[in-house]
Amino acid sequence: MRPIPTHPLSELAFSIGTVVDGSATTADVLATYRDHLECDAVAVYARTATPDGTVSYRRRAAVPSVPDSEPFRAALEHLPADADGDEDFRASLPIVDTVDGMEYWLLEIPDVGVLVLLEPAALSAETVDALEPLNERVGTFITHSAGQVASEFEPVGQPGQRHEPESYDQLRWIIDLFPQPVFVKDETGRYLVANDALADMFGMTIEDIEGATDDEVIASRTEVSRVQAHDMAVIEANKPIEITGERVTDAAGKRRVFDTTKVPYDTLDDGRRAILAVANDVTERRERERELERSRDFLEKVQESASIGAWEVDDAGETLRWEDEVSRIIGRSPEYEATVKEALAVIHPDDRSMIETAFETLMAEGTSFDREVRITTATDDVRWVRIRADPRHDDEGTYIGARGIVQDIHERKARELELEQLKERFERFAGAVRYGFTLIRPDYSEMLYQNPAAAEMYGVSAADLRDDPLAWLERVHPDDRERVANAFETDEPATLDGTQSLEFRIDHSDNGYRWLLIRSHAVLDDDGSVAHLASVTVDITERRRLEDELRASEQSLRRLVEIASDTKLSFEQKRSQLLALGCDHLGLPYGFLNRDDGDEWVLVDAVGTHPELQIGGPSPAARPCRQCSRSPKSIVAIEDIQTDETIAAGTTQPSFECYLGSTVLVDGESYGTLCFADDSPRAAEFTRSERAFVELLVQWLGYELTGQQVEHRLRELNETARHLMAAETPAEIAAVATESADDILEIPVTGIWDYNEQRDALVPRAMAAGEQTGVDELPTFERERDESAATNGHDGIVWEVFETGERLVRGESTTVLATESETMAIHSKLLLPLGTHGLLIAGSTEDTTFSETDRNLLEILAATVEAALDRAEHEQLLRTARADLERSNQQLEQFAYAASHDIKEPLRSAANYLTLFEELYEPGDTLDEDAFALLEQATAGTQRLRSMIDGLLQYSRIESVAEPTDPVEFDSVVDQATLNLAVRLDETDGTVTRDALPTVRGDNRLLVQLVQNLLDNGLKYHGGDHPQVHVALAADEPVSPDDVADATGGTRPETDCYHVRVEDNGKGMDPDAVSRAFDVFERHGRRDDDGTGMGLPLCQRIVEHHGGALSIDSELGVGTAVNLWLPAADS
Incomplete structure (x- = not known):
């Protein structure tokens, strides 16, 4: 055990000199303080300051070792934690106060820290004055002792020198002064002397360590070997060694790092060598260094991500330096070096003077500034930045320049400006709308915001509403007041599920009772707590009404x-x-x-x-x-x-x-x-619901009456359909349809157009009430002409409707229906197709267009007309087929009669000659000229019979030829027929001449056969030595079907025809012969053995097959002219 000094306080100051600078103040010194001053507790707290400005006070020693009382804790609350607070704290020393009847003192120990005393009785002023020089000497002693140990260690181990402390207690006293571990160890690794810091690190007492070896103190064998290797290196080299980063595991199992100084110690009496070591624990410093490095890397990354760059300038404002991040922010390359003037030029012109003034004040007076300004980058982009600047001083406080940062805040500023605009728009909106907007504290204690409409909505003044957000409650209708009050007074209803909705009546000061609707929504802060209530109040009086x-x-x-x-x-x-x-x-x-x-x-x-x-x-x-x-x-x-x-x-x-x-x-x-x-x-206006109810009644009446009207018209149209189906001709059908449109549908302007396939035109068939409405003559729509007109902007819609088969409603158009009336105009037209038959066109003289009902009824009428036309067409085809059948039967009867009489004649003649031959000549007789003459006569009869049969075959085959549709030049037909009759022309010494002839529509082969038969008749039945046949064109232009019917006495072609005459100078025929000329086997003179009587019937059959007509003009002894009407090629 160490002795406790008992010297008086003045002698103590002289003998020990100082007090410690660490966590291990000598307990003996502190005990002397306690005994002399009769204190309850005494402690020393050493001050430690780091480069980053952190200040801390650590307890180095205390008596008792762990003081624990309310006064002691109150005294420690004065200890500061930063440099600024430490200056104020030290200036305020000594500090004295009383807690629970106990006086505590905080006294300064120069260059060390503070001394804390707990004194039951108040210290006198003389005692406090005496403590001041004592504390100074304690501080000096601590500083001197630390230096003395170092100086004593330096020469230790030099050859011929030996250091011997005056006593073990003096060595113990010295090493106890150190807050860091200090020990003396021999070459076998046994600890001779150790201080409290070492014992605390290994969780042992000093008595346990002193006399123990490394193996007994250090847990890791690896660490033991490394430590002993360092010890032997010092002993063998006989000089101090600095060991950096020596790692040893402490009692808590944490590996700690030490920078250890080991020096040779005196050789012991038994010849053992020893070392003395001072171990500085740098674990936390190393950790701080690593953390600092990590922080430095992190800071660089943060600067880059946060777009922050540092800069500094000297005191003269001439040398400007900045980081690369500043270059990036202003849009310059890292190599760009600028003067202060050039840097200020980057500032936007509107903000430049502000920064220039702030910079001048900084340089002249050292005044910091922090501004948000705009800059213009190298690419002329305008961006927002934050510029901060602070003055720089050296250790003596002399101004040496300024430093600061440049931060890119463009995105944040843009968001702020956007939020500002949104706020401004919201305030304008909130001020303009009729709804009341409010922001209120969750407990309804404060109105944070209200728009002008809010107070008006409640019928209170804006000031009253601002002072009391619920000032309007007293105006609530008595029947609603309790319900509304409960909603606002119990359990903060707007915060339960985030929303609140209330409907109630309020007695408005100007408008009487009104219905209001309040919708409140709880707005939460980042912690999930309700920050305020956003409410919208709406006047719903009209809605409730x-x-x-x-x-x-x-x-x-x-x-x-x-x-x-x-x-x-x-x-x-x-x-x-x-x-x-x-x-x-x-x-x-x-x-x-x-x-x-x-x-x-x-x-x-x-x-x-x-x-x-x-x-x-x-x-x-x-x-x-x-x-x-x-x-x-x-x-x-x-x-x-x-x-x-x-x-x-x-x-x-x-x-x-x-x-x-x-x-x-x-x-x-x-x-x-x-x-x-x-x-x-x-008294009151009719409401919208009352008006709507009348509208419903009006609509129902309209629908019902419309249905009745349509039903009536449908019955009338049904009757019209019966008449249409009974009509036999298209003309009768058209008349019935137009009359029905006028009488039943009350559409007086209605016309029907037939499609003429040969002309490719729509021809008017019938018109209703044309005279009454002033409609002039109906036009004929020819496709080629109308399509040409349509390309020039005229109305060609009729063909569109006819081709597509879809109805079309058209506005006023004079190309479809025209009117000569000055008081009546046709405002719209409805065109309806009639299938392949044509069109039905209706015109409206009303200002409005056709109603949907009119359109539908007209479509029904058009469909009925189309069906009637189909039926009439089929019946007409049936009648035509019946007539053709009757004519065919007549021809068959005629043919049968001719076959039974005319064909028998050549057979009878041949039979008579052969019978006579049989009677005159026996088998084996020699045939003379008479016999041969009889056989020739019989052969001639059979040949004539063959010719008659061939003629009948040709006659019957005409109908099997396809319908002639090709254009044929009649000039070439006549020339080919003439060429075919070259032998007959030579035999008869006849001639054939022709005019310039047109192009007709037909079959070239049949037409050649037709002309050849007619030319052959003219050459064969001549009256003189030189027969002449001439083919003439009777008219240059085609003649109409009606003109052909008049000329032929009833035969009416379907199209326009050219009139061609085949004239000869032959014997001619009497009228009776002309009337029989087209009968089968009828010959011109019964004695004519050269003919079969099939020529003219065959010609008639060919002409009829072409859709033309044929007639004969003949005068006996003068000649014959055969009239041909053949369809024009362009008809």
Whole structure:
């Protein structure tokens, strides 16, 4: 055990000199303090300051070792934690105060720290004065002892020198002064002397360590080997060694790092060598260094990510340096070096003077500044930055320049400006809307924001609402007040689920009772706590009124549906009941339906007793009852007719004072009016629901009346369909259809056009009421002409409709229907296709276009007309087929008769000659000339029979040839036929001539056969030595089918034809021969053995197959002319 000094305080100051600078103040010294001053506790706290400005006070020693009392803790609360606080703290020393009857003192120990004393009795002023020099000497002694140990260690171990402490206690005293571990150890690793710091590190007492070896103190064998290796290196080198980063595991199992100084110690009496070591624990410093390095790396990354760059300038403002990040922020390369003037030029012109002034003040007076300004980058982009600057001073406080940062805050600033704009817009919006906006504390204690409409909404002043957010509660309707008050007073209702919604009535100071709706929403802060309540207040008086009206009208609407859907009621019964329902719903005594018959208004139905309401009689004459808007959604509402501006002065005196009604439209046309009225004016305006109810009644009447009208017209059209199906010709069908459009559908301008396939044109067939409407002659639409006109901007829609088969409604267009009337105009046209037959075109003389009902009914009519035309066409084809069959039967009978008579003649002649030959000659007889003559006569008969049969075959095959449609030049036909008759021309010495002939439509082979037969007849039946045949063109232009019919006596081709004459100078025929010329086997003179009688019938058959006509002009002894009408190629 160490002895405790007992010297008086003055002698103690002289003998020990100082007090310690660390956590291990000598307990003996502190005990002397305690004993001399009779203190309850005494302790030394050493001050440690780090380069980063942190100041800490650590307890180095205390008696008792762990003081624990309220006064002691109160004294420690004065110890500061930073440099600024430490300066104020040290300036305030000594500090004295009393806690729980115990006085505590804090006294300064120069260059060490503070001395803390707990004194039951107050210290005298003389004692405090005596402590001051004692404390100075304690501080000096601690500093001197630390230096003395170092100086003593330096020469230790030099050859021939030996250091021997005066005593073990003196060595113990010295090493106890050190806060860090200090020990003396021999060459075997045994500890001879150790201090408290070493014992604390290994969790042992000094007595346990002294005499123990490394193996007994240090847990790790690896660490033991490394430590002993260092010890032997010092002993063998006999000189001090600095060991950096020596690692040893402490009692807590933590590996600690030491920078250890080991020096040779005196050789012991038994010859053992020893070392003395001072171990400085740098574990925390190393950790701080590593942390500092990590922090430095982190700071660099943060600077880069946060766009912060540092800069500094000297005191003269001439040398400016900055980091690369500054270059990046201002848009320059890292190599760019700028002067202060050039750097200031980067500032936006509008902000530059502010920064220049701040910089000048900084350089002149050392005043810091922090500004947010705009800069202009090298690419002329304007960006926001933050510039901060602080003065720089050396250790003596001399100004040496300035340093600061540049931070890119463009994105943040942009967001701030955007938020500012949003805030400004919100405030403008909140100030303009009719809703009340408020922001209130969650406990309704403070109004944070209110827009102008909020106070107006509650009927209180803005000041009252600002002072008390619930100032309006006293204005709440008595029936609602308790409910509203509970909502605001219990459990913060707006914060329970985040929202609150309340509807209530409030007695507004200007507007009486109004319905309000408050919706509040809890706005949370980052911690999830309610920061404030955002509320919107809306005046819902109108909405509640409408809800009441809707509820009131619900029963009426249900009743309306029940009446309208009751199939047991007639239309008239439904109409009367709905009028009564309307009166009941509107609270008006009269309801009536008027019909406009053109010349007069008729009262159709009425509810209520009034002199002017006589069903079947004239409707009330007042203007509102008879003149309503034609719009289906227009309601005329007059609460007081005497004040209504729409009733002109001097008009018929109104029958009623109050009126609500609208026009009833039937298929888009005005039917009349539905009215509800009262003899007295109405105080309140008609509501929207009341108007809507009348609209429903008007629509129902319109639908019902439209259905009745359509049903009537459909019955009429059904009757028209019966007449159309009975009509036999397209003309009759067209007449019935146009008459029906005028009489039933009341569309007087209706026409029908037939499609002419040969002309490729739409030809007018019939027109209804053309004279009455002023429509002039109907046009013919020719495709080629109309398509050409359409390309020039004219109306060619008729062909579009005909080709597509789709209806088309067209506005006014004079190219379809024209009118000569000055008072009547055709405003729109409806074109409907009739399949392949043509078109039905209707024109409207009304200002409006065709209604959908008119269109649908006209489509029904058009479909019926198309079906009738199909039927008529089929019947016409049937009649034509029947006529063709009858003609074929006649020809067959004629053919049979001819076959039974004319074909027998050559057979009979051949049989007679052969019979005579048989009678005159026996087998084996020699044949003479007579025999050969008989055989020749028999052979000639058979040859003639063959010719007759060939002619019949040609005649019958004509119909099997396809319909002739090719253009054929008739010049070449005549030339080819003439060439085919070259032998006949040589035999007869005849000639064939022709005019310039046109192009016709036909089959070239059949036409050559036709002409060849006619030319052959002319050459064969001549009256002189030189037969002449001439083919002439009777007219340069084609003739119409009607002209052909007149010329032939009934044969009417389908198209225009060219008239060609084949004239000869032959013997001619008498009229009787002409009439039989086209009979089969009829020959010109029965003695003519050269013919078969099939030539002219064959020619007739060919011409008819081409759709043409044929006739004969002949005079006996003069010659014959055969007239041919052949279809023109372009017809």
